[in-house]
Amino acid sequence: MRRLLFLWLAALVLLGGAAQAATDEYGVATGQVERWGTYEIALDGPRDGNPFLDVDLAATFRQGLREIAVDGFYDGDGRYKIRFMPDTVGQWEYTTRSNRPALNAKTGRFTVVAPARGNHGPVAVHNTFHFAYADGTPFWQVGTTSYAWLHQSAQSQEQTLQTLAGAPFNKLRMAIFPNNDVPLPDQRFPFVGTPPHNWDFERFDPAFFRNLDRRVAQLRDKGIEADLILFHPYDKGKWGFDRMPGAVNDRYLRYVIARLAAYRNVWWSMANEFDLMKEKRMDEWDHYFKLVQAGDPYGHLRSIHHSVRLYNYTQPWVTHASLQQGAAVEDPERAVIYRDVYEKPVVFDEVKYEGNIDRRWGQLTAEEMVLRFWNGAIAGSYVGHSEIFKDTDSRSWLGKGGTLRGRSAPRIAFFRKILEQSPQEGLEPIDKWQEHPFAGRHAEYYLGYFNRARPTAWPFVLFKTGLQDGMRFRAEVIDTWNMTVTPVDGIFTIRKRDDYTFADQDGRAIALPGRPYMAVRIIRVR
Known part of the structure; x- marks a missing residue:
């Protein structure tokens, strides 16, 4: 026995x-x-x-x-x-x-x-416009950016990780090379040498990369994808990492792939604002993409982030579009156009930032930051967060990590919860040819967002695809700012109204409070 x-x-x-x-x-x-x-x-x-x-x-x-x-x-x-x-x-x-x-x-x-609990494997493209882990679990991208948190003190790095542990974000965009900042005592760099310019580009600094290994592993264990930015223009000649010879760039990429590709939570971002790096031609970026694609035996996700000039995201070596476009997600009708062009997942990684600095890209209110997440979702795409506030020590989450000061994060956590309750195939625009602020799955699930409008009622009317007379639905009113979900009394039974829509057979409407940032969720009852 x-x-x-x-x-x-x-x-x-x-x-x-x-x-x-x-x-x-x-x-x-x-x-x-x-x-x-x-x-x-x-x-x-x-x-x-x-x-x-x-x-x-x-x-x-x-x-x-x-x-x-x-x-x-x-x-x-x-x-x-x-x-x-x-x-x-x-x-x-x-x-x-x-x-x-x-x-x-x-x-x-x-x-x-067998994998431990919480280990779903690497993330890949799913259902054309969306993402899923290797075991089929949907990955609802809710990202943030902290470029140079890896180049801060050990204490600050630990603080950043603690902040992320209580934040809603499941992807972190982070740079390998430092920004144009004053070096910290004992700061390590990807290459050995003496800052700012005396580098031996033929020798990497293993101590720097061991810390990078450890931080990527810690993010993995918190369920956070590490979107590694391989190059960026924020060096501005201070260190010289933004204008290394091509052979050095190739060697650097091969070394990074060899060290980090075996971590399941890695994504590759060829560059942030690649078009501001004037020393590099477009064919060089194509070359770097192909090098990473060929060298990574696991096929991690690959993209590149722009400033003004868009990269050709239809290229076969690009898995998804990483965009900088705040205006596109002020309403879902604009955002959905990018999906139609690229026919790949679209992530608006930069939609401007919550903050109070003098630059217009860092002046979003928390309300506007959250609004962009909801509009992106209704367009069947994904949005990223960051924040930058005036501070006496010139610190910001965007540049250096640490702590979050803004008010958007709790609302984004609420948004993520709603998103993760959606059908696992992903949210799809319901009627993108008409002003119709709904996404979901036809005849099954509808998520509508009214943006800045202040309706006091919404007539129960659904676009026709997949609908039949007699289908029944329940509804909820969602206050995206105050983070509440209120069930609507009764069941709505539909019948055909015209060539394009079905409506509640009794002509009923859903009462709304006349405030902005409201949403409704409609689910079929069988």
Whole structure:
């Protein structure tokens, strides 16, 4: 009996993933690993010459007839690493290959178990315009931006993570290179050297990248996607990272991919406001996209962010559009046009920011910030947040992280809750050819948003697609600012009204309070 009990408990562990692999501070495992976790091989190797240039290292991971090739990297102090993200459970084995005998033909095997709770795998495009995790769970993008939080003090970085733990955001846009700021004591940079200009572009600083590894892993463990901005124009010549030679850019990208692609929560953003980096041509950006696409064995999401000049987001190496356009999400009719052009998920990562600075892009009220999220959703797209307020120490969430001061975050948390209660296929515009502020799924689910209007009633009228006489619906009134959901009494039974619409058979309307930022939710009753 004891033996049977032991076997039964062991089976529960393997099938349910109850006993998951322990990970180190960089979020990697070296023994048993969970599906979509990060498995690491660490090897001792040569220190002579320049290991970043002189040593080639890769591994082939196998499960049955399937093989996945992964590049390794030098982590300093004679240590070489290869990281792998397995996407299936069971036994895996590997063989290394290198131009150095000490690293070549090393073999091993490891076990992949079921993913732990909260591990849904990497995010990918779903249903053309939306996102989902690898296990099919919908990913409702509710992002924020903090460009240089990684370049602040350790205390500030921890504060940023604490803020994110209580915030509604599930994606963080963050830069690898620093902004044009005064360096902090003991600040590390992606390359070794002496700031501001004396860099050795042939040697990376492993200490900097170890911290990046750790922060990406911490975001992952909080359920936050790390949208890594690979280049940006905010250097302005201070450090020189915005105008490195092409060969250095290529080497940098390969190193970043080798270190970070095995983290399931990584997205690649080729650049922020790429068109402000005047030294780079459009064909160079195409090249960087292709390099990242070819070097990433897991196919993480890829995009690029613009200032004025739009990138061609229809290119096959682009997975989704990352846009800067505040006006587009002042109403859903404008926002939906971008979906029609690109036929990919559209994320308005920058729609201006909540704040009180002198620049017009940092003067949104909290009400306007929240309004943009709702309009983006009604257009079947996604929106990003940030904030920037005047402060005595020139700190802001947008630039440096830390704490949030604005009033939009709790309302965005409420918005995310409503969003996540939507059909898992994603919200689709209901009638984009007419002023009709509804998204959802025809004949099943409708979410309407009245923007700045102050209606006192809304006639119960639905666009015709999929509807039939006698269908029944229930309704709720949503106050998006005061964060309340109020059920409407009774059931609405519809009948055809004209060539385009069905209405409540008794001509009823839904009473509204005459305030802005109101919404209604309508769900079919079977």
